[in-house]
Amino acid sequence: MSRAATAAATREKVLAAARELFITSSYDDVKAADIARAAGVAHGLVFHHFGSKQGLYREVLCAIGREVLDxxxxxxxxxxxxxxxxxxxxxxxxxxxxxxxxxxxxxxxxxxxxxxxxxxxxxxxxxxxxxxxxxxxxxxxxxxxxxxxxxxxxxxxxxxxxxxxxxxxxxxxxxxxxxxxxxxxxxxxxxxxxxxxxxxxxxx
Amino acid sequence: MSRAATAAATREKVLAAARELFITSSYDDVKAADIARAAGVAHGLVFHHFGSKQGLYREVLCAIGREVLDxxxxxxxxxxxxxxxxxxxxxxxxxxxxxxxxxxxxxxxxxxxxxxxxxxxxxxxxxxxxxxxxxxxxxxxxxxxxxxxxxxxxxxxxxxxxxxxxxxxxxxxxxxxxxxxxxxxxxxxxxxxxxxxxxxxxxx
Amino acid sequence: MSRAATAAATREKVLAAARELFITSSYDDVKAADIARAAGVAHGLVFHHFGSKQGLYREVLCAIGREVLDxxxxxxxxxxxxxxxxxxxxxxxxxxxxxxxxxxxxxxxxxxxxxxxxxxxxxxxxxxxxxxxxxxxxxxxxxxxxxxxxxxxxxxxxxxxxxxxxxxxxxxxxxxxxxxxxxxxxxxxxxxxxxxxxxxxxxx
Amino acid sequence: MSRAATAAATREKVLAAARELFITSSYDDVKAADIARAAGVAHGLVFHHFGSKQGLYREVLCAIGREVLDxxxxxxxxxxxxxxxxxxxxxxxxxxxxxxxxxxxxxxxxxxxxxxxxxxxxxxxxxxxxxxxxxxxxxxxxxxxxxxxxxxxxxxxxxxxxxxxxxxxxxxxxxxxxxxxxxxxxxxxxxxxxxxxxxxxxxx
DNA sequence: CATGAATGAGATTTCATTCAT
DNA sequence: CATGAATGAAATCTCATTCAT
Incomplete structure (x- = not known):
C-alpha cells in the first residue's frame, strides 16, 4: 500500500467514525476527541485532514446526500x-x-x-x-x-x-x-x- | 408601584431584551449576560425569573407564536x-x-x-x-x-x-x-x- | 466585610498570586490555571476580574512599576x-x-x-x-x-x-x-x- | 549539480524563507509549517536540516549578526x-x-x-x-x-x-x-x- | 535527501448556573 | 427582589516534532 493510499484509508476511517457519531448524536454532542478515539487515530489528525469539525461534518453530509441521490x-x-x-x-x-x-x-x-x-x-x-x-x-x-x-x-x-x-x-x-x-x-x-x-x- | 408590579415590569424588560436578541442572533450566539446587559438588570435575574436560558427562550418563542396565531x-x-x-x-x-x-x-x-x-x-x-x-x-x-x-x-x-x-x-x-x-x-x-x-x- | 470589599480582596489575592508566578517563571510558562490554583480561586475568576491573562500581566507590571517609581x-x-x-x-x-x-x-x-x-x-x-x-x-x-x-x-x-x-x-x-x-x-x-x-x- | 550541492541549495532556500518570515513576524507567530511552505519544501525538511525551529532561528540570527559585524x-x-x-x-x-x-x-x-x-x-x-x-x-x-x-x-x-x-x-x-x-x-x-x-x- | 502523515500534549477562554448578601 | 461574584467543566484547534516510506 502506498503512502498516499494509507493516508486516504486513514481519512476514510475518520470519515466513517464521524458519520457513525453524527448519526447518533447531535453536532454539538459529538466531540472532535470522540471521533478521533472512535477512528483510532490521534486527535490532531481530524484537523489535519478536514481542517475543522465543521469541515468534517460537511463532508459527512455531502457523502450521505450523494448516496440518497443515487x-x-x-x-x-x-x-x-x-x-x-x-x-x-x-x-x-x-x-x-x-x-x-x-x-x-x-x-x-x-x-x-x-x-x-x-x-x-x-x-x-x-x-x-x-x-x-x-x-x-x-x-x-x-x-x-x-x-x-x-x-x-x-x-x-x-x-x-x-x-x-x-x-x-x-x-x-x-x-x-x-x-x-x-x-x-x-x-x-x-x-x-x-x-x-x-x-x-x-x-x- | 407595588413590589409585584415592579417585579413584573423587570420580567418584561428581560423578556423584551431577550426577544430583541434572539431575533437578530442565533440561540447560541446570545449569551445570558448579553440579555441581562441589554435589559439593564443583574446577570442573575435572568435565572431568577426564567430558570434557565432555555426557559427564557421558550417564553419568547411562545409569545411570538401567540401573536402569529392571533x-x-x-x-x-x-x-x-x-x-x-x-x-x-x-x-x-x-x-x-x-x-x-x-x-x-x-x-x-x-x-x-x-x-x-x-x-x-x-x-x-x-x-x-x-x-x-x-x-x-x-x-x-x-x-x-x-x-x-x-x-x-x-x-x-x-x-x-x-x-x-x-x-x-x-x-x-x-x-x-x-x-x-x-x-x-x-x-x-x-x-x-x-x-x-x-x-x-x-x-x- | 461588604460584598464589594470581599470582591476586591479576592482580586488582590489573584493579583498577588500572579505576581509571584510571573516573577519566577516566564509569561508563557505561567498558566492561567496555575494562577487560579495558587490564589485558591476558581479558574474562571481570573478572567472575570482581569479579562485575560494579558490583562492580568499588565496589572502586575504596572503595580511593580509604581513601586519602583516611589x-x-x-x-x-x-x-x-x-x-x-x-x-x-x-x-x-x-x-x-x-x-x-x-x-x-x-x-x-x-x-x-x-x-x-x-x-x-x-x-x-x-x-x-x-x-x-x-x-x-x-x-x-x-x-x-x-x-x-x-x-x-x-x-x-x-x-x-x-x-x-x-x-x-x-x-x-x-x-x-x-x-x-x-x-x-x-x-x-x-x-x-x-x-x-x-x-x-x-x-x- | 551534485547531491550535496542540491542539499545545500535546499538548506539555503529554507534559511532564506525563515529569515524573511522572522523579519516580518515574531518568533511565535512564525510556524515551522509557514517556513516550509514559503520555501516550497516539505514540512519535515526544516527539522532535517536545522534540528528544531529554535536551531533555525539561531542560524538566521547569527547570519544577520555576521553581516552587521562586517x-x-x-x-x-x-x-x-x-x-x-x-x-x-x-x-x-x-x-x-x-x-x-x-x-x-x-x-x-x-x-x-x-x-x-x-x-x-x-x-x-x-x-x-x-x-x-x-x-x-x-x-x-x-x-x-x-x-x-x-x-x-x-x-x-x-x-x-x-x-x-x-x-x-x-x-x-x-x-x-x-x-x-x-x-x-x-x-x-x-x-x-x-x-x-x-x-x-x-x-x- | 525529501516527504507529509501522524502524534498528542496542552492552554485559553467561555458561559450557564448558583448563591451569599 | 435584585445583585454580580464565584464556580468549574469543557472543547476546539495549534503546532513542534517524529518517522516510515
Missing amino acids: LHVSDPAVPLGKRIRQSHRAHLTYLLAHRDLALNLVLRPWGAEEPFDRVRDDGNRKLCENLGLDFERPAVRAVLRMYTTAADQLARDHLLDAHPFDVDQVVEMLMTVLAGALRAARVADPSLEVDRVLDELARP | LHVSDPAVPLGKRIRQSHRAHLTYLLAHRDLALNLVLRPWGAEEPFDRVRDDGNRKLCENLGLDFERPAVRAVLRMYTTAADQLARDHLLDAHPFDVDQVVEMLMTVLAGALRAARVADPSLEVDRVLDELARP | LHVSDPAVPLGKRIRQSHRAHLTYLLAHRDLALNLVLRPWGAEEPFDRVRDDGNRKLCENLGLDFERPAVRAVLRMYTTAADQLARDHLLDAHPFDVDQVVEMLMTVLAGALRAARVADPSLEVDRVLDELARP | LHVSDPAVPLGKRIRQSHRAHLTYLLAHRDLALNLVLRPWGAEEPFDRVRDDGNRKLCENLGLDFERPAVRAVLRMYTTAADQLARDHLLDAHPFDVDQVVEMLMTVLAGALRAARVADPSLEVDRVLDELARP
Whole structure:
C-alpha cells in the first residue's frame, strides 16, 4: 500500500467514525476527541485532514446526500408515474432503514446546512428532469422546494410513528401533494404546461 | 408601584431584551449576560425569573407564536375561501414586516423547538376548525403538518427573494397546495369528505 | 466585610498570586490555571476580574512599576548630586532584594511591554524634574531613554555577577554615564544648557 | 549539480524563507509549517536540516549578526575618531535600510537570545580592538555593554521616528555617550588609561 | 535527501448556573 | 427582589516534532 493510499484509508476511517457519531448524536454532542478515539487515530489528525469539525461534518453530509441521490430511478424506459413512485419508495425505504441518520442528518430543513442545500437542490433538479420541467423557472423551483420540504415532513412523521400509514400510502400521498404543487406552479406562472405531467403522474 | 408590579415590569424588560436578541442572533450566539446587559438588570435575574436560558427562550418563542396565531381570521361570517386567504395574507404580511424574527424564529422546521411545535399544532388546529375538519384524524393531521411546512418553505423563499412572486400570488399558490394536501388526506383515508371544502377554497 | 470589599480582596489575592508566578517563571510558562490554583480561586475568576491573562500581566507590571517609581528621592532640599545618587542606590538595592522580579519583569527593554513603557517614561520624567530639564525636548528625552536603558543593562549585569563592582561603584559609573548622556543631549541640541546640572551631579 | 550541492541549495532556500518570515513576524507567530511552505519544501525538511525551529532561528540570527559585524571599519590607517564614526554611520544606515529586520531581530536587549549575545560581544570586542582597550577587563566590558545597549536604544527610537535627529547627529550623540561610558570605566577601574582614546575620539 | 502523515500534549477562554448578601 | 461574584467543566484547534516510506 502506498503512502498516499494509507493516508486516504486513514481519512476514510475518520470519515466513517464521524458519520457513525453524527448519526447518533447531535453536532454539538459529538466531540472532535470522540471521533478521533472512535477512528483510532490521534486527535490532531481530524484537523489535519478536514481542517475543522465543521469541515468534517460537511463532508459527512455531502457523502450521505450523494448516496440518497443515487437512490432515484431515472430510467426513461419506465413510465413517469412508476418512475417517481419507485424513487419515492426507494427513498423512504432507505430512510426507514437508517432511522437515526434520517432524523438527524437528512430530514432537516432548507437552510440549516449550506452544503446539504446544494445536494437537495440537485435532488430537485433530478426530479425536474424526470418530470420534464425546467428547474430554472422560478415557479417550478419554488413549488419543488415546497414539495420536498413537505415530503420530508411526512417522512419525519412516518419515522416517528406520528401517523399510521404504510409506505405505499405515504407514496400515494406524496404523489397527490406533488400534483397539488405542480398546479400551484401553474397558478404562479400560467404559461407553464403541466397537464401532461399530471396525467402521467396519476397513472401508477 | 407595588413590589409585584415592579417585579413584573423587570420580567418584561428581560423578556423584551431577550426577544430583541434572539431575533437578530442565533440561540447560541446570545449569551445570558448579553440579555441581562441589554435589559439593564443583574446577570442573575435572568435565572431568577426564567430558570434557565432555555426557559427564557421558550417564553419568547411562545409569545411570538401567540401573536402569529392571533393574526388568523376565524369569523364564520366570512366565506371560507376568503377567510383562509385573508389569514394567509395577514400571516405573510406579518412575516414580511418582521423579517429577522420570521427567518430566525418562526420559520423553523417541526421538531426544532419543542414548545414552538405545540404552537404550530395550535395553528393547524385553528385552520382545521376553519376548514371544518377533524384534526384528530391522522390523515388530516399529517397533511396539515405537511402543508404548514411547505407554506413555511415558500414564505422563507419569499423573504429571501428566492422567487419573484408577490403576496397575492403566494397566497394563491398556498391555496392550491392546500387543496393538494387535502386530496392527499383523502388518499390516505378515503372515508374523509373533502369535496365541499375544496369547492369553497376554490372560491376567493 | 461588604460584598464589594470581599470582591476586591479576592482580586488582590489573584493579583498577588500572579505576581509571584510571573516573577519566577516566564509569561508563557505561567498558566492561567496555575494562577487560579495558587490564589485558591476558581479558574474562571481570573478572567472575570482581569479579562485575560494579558490583562492580568499588565496589572502586575504596572503595580511593580509604581513601586519602583516611589523609590526615587525628590526632596529639593537635598543637593542634586546626592539626590540622584540616593535614588540610584535605592533603586539598585530594591532590584538586588528582588532579583527574579528585577531580571524577569523590571529590566526589560523599551517596547517589550506597552504599559511598562509608560511607567518607565514616568520615571524619566521624574528624573528630568530633578535635573531641572524639560522632558519634552527631543534631545533630553532621547538621551534619558538611552541612559535608562544603559542603566538597566548595568544593573542586569550586576545581578548576574557579570562584573565585580559594588553598589557604590555602580552608582558612580551611572553618574558618569548620565553626565555623558547629558553632554550628548547638548550635541544634538546646542541650545540646551547642561553645564550647571553637570556641575551639581559631579558633587556627591 | 551534485547531491550535496542540491542539499545545500535546499538548506539555503529554507534559511532564506525563515529569515524573511522572522523579519516580518515574531518568533511565535512564525510556524515551522509557514517556513516550509514559503520555501516550497516539505514540512519535515526544516527539522532535517536545522534540528528544531529554535536551531533555525539561531542560524538566521547569527547570519544577520555576521553581516552587521562586517559593516565595521577596522582599517588602522584611518584615524580612530573617523573609523568609529564611519562604523557607526554604516551600522545605522544598514538598520535604516532594513527597518523590520532591525526592530525585530537586531535591536533586542542583551539576554533575549543566547546566540545573538555572543555576536554582540564579538561586536564589542571588535570595538575594543579599535579603541585599543582590553575587553577582558571587567570595567571595559561592563561599560561597552552599557554603551551598546544605549546605542541600540537610540537607533530604535530613530527607526521609530521618536526623535528628529539625522544620522550625523545620532552618530555624534553616540560618540559623546561612548566617551561618557569610557570615563565611567575609569571610575570603576582607576588604573585604566582612557585619556588618549578620548582625545582621539573627539577628533572627527 | 525529501516527504507529509501522524502524534498528542496542552492552554485559553467561555458561559450557564448558583448563591451569599 | 435584585445583585454580580464565584464556580468549574469543557472543547476546539495549534503546532513542534517524529518517522516510515
